[in-house]
Amino acid sequence: MATLTDRTFRDLADLMHSLVGLSFADSKKHLVSSRLSLRIQKLGLDGFEDYLALISDEQNSSEFQVAVDLLTTNETYFFREPAHYSLLEAELGRGPQRPLALWSAASSFGDEAYSTAMLLSDMQQRGRIGNDWSILGTDISDRVLQAASNAVYPDERLRDVSPERLKRYCLRGEGESEGLVQMNPHLRKRVRFGWLNLCQPFEELGPFDAIFLRNVLIYFDPPTKSEVVDRVLTKLRPGGLFFLGTAEGRVPCKMPLKTLAPGAFRKLDSTGT
Template identity: 70%
Template sequence: MSIPQLCDDSFSRIASLMHSAVGLSFSQSKKPLMNSRLAGRLQQLGLRGFEDYAALLESADDGGEFQVAVDLLTTNETYFFREPAHFALLQSELQRSRPQRLAVWSAASSFGDEAYSTAMLLSDLQAQGSIGGDWSILGTDISERVLQSAVQAIYPAERLREVSDQRLKRYCLRGEAESEGLVQIRESVRSHVRFGQLNLCMPIDDIGTFDVVFLRNVLIYFDPPTKSAVVDRVLSRLRPGGLFFLGTAEGRVPCNTPLTVLAPGAYRKGPAK
């Protein structure tokens, strides 16, 4: 069977649906990416072409296929302690402020690498007496599939390439036999982390307020107006003076919430003093 090719009409239909439903933005330059990410799915479903797939996504009874398409179009590489300068800054700030309670939100948590990286850091700081034991991390994502994986907390060892040997010993279990090459995060870390599904383009339920928010490497999927709306929506859940992290390659996003720049991709909520 030949690989299905995405025509302009089907691309426009799928892109329009993704934008209206979940805020994802796909310019014409993303057409090859959409083709490559979804072509295999068409073959799995036995569909003749992207016209049929677009019709399936548009139907009221899609059998959950829309969520599958979102998963395929938004999954990107992730690994533990990505952009280490952010974690170093977080450590420095917490060692200075020494909070007894701490709430962190990983707002685009994907497979959980970011949430568990933060949990390892906070576990270290708690052991050092720099923070209290009352800390928690919420990881949210639009993809149910990646959240299910995050809860299991099992990863290829290569994804933990930036984790120190000491942390690997303290916080990870190495797989053996048929599980060789896999690593599971220990329960002592996982007990501080919970996950839930959330669409950043919709009003956010009362999930509480946070002292630290990560919103990294997800804004690339949104157009400029959606980016600004998402950032303000997320920042409404960050307490004044809290820390906010964007992907360093994403640059500062225009928003109505005052932010003070601390470092590339790192901000404090509130105007500079």
């Protein structure tokens, strides 16, 4: 079994930090080693040094993505942190109707984006919002984005979806697909997915009326967290809603925010209202 030396661990950690913002303190050496060693074995490489060379090679960006996937978690499920969806519903239902654009900024498999689509579709049917709305999901992992576009989920991940919504928005698999559900075409055409690295500048996006940036900042060090939050907030309209994972607290940022609830904020305009 290959050994991860301190030197190679640091080089790996520096690479991950410079390209995708992931931050690994020395205490994470064991975790990094155990998450990558099976992959190294599977590829028939001699050790971590060879693996580092492989993922540093820009021609081999797909293996770099595999490494990012192994070092992060894609855990997500429908209607995670339900209070955020209740708040979104209350806030979007206020005021005059206008086109709405929402962004799930570390979407993983798309559970957050489709949960939001179910909510907005319900609101549209009740006449609380207009019919011009859309949701963008982005992530750094091609693997999760491919799954998000297919929109097929183990039904266990939809445990917090009400029976009415399951009936309205999901197609149940039969036979070999027993235990799987797929989002229906009506919902899927409202949601699109694309690749985006939150730690690099991005331009052609937004503006959005609400942004979810939940459960991704945990991977970043404090300066990167603030940088990412400020970059993401440039894409939120003044008055728009911003959601972080409730466990992530409030991240220091330049943009003025008003706290509405744990992990939920409103972006203030230049007059502070």
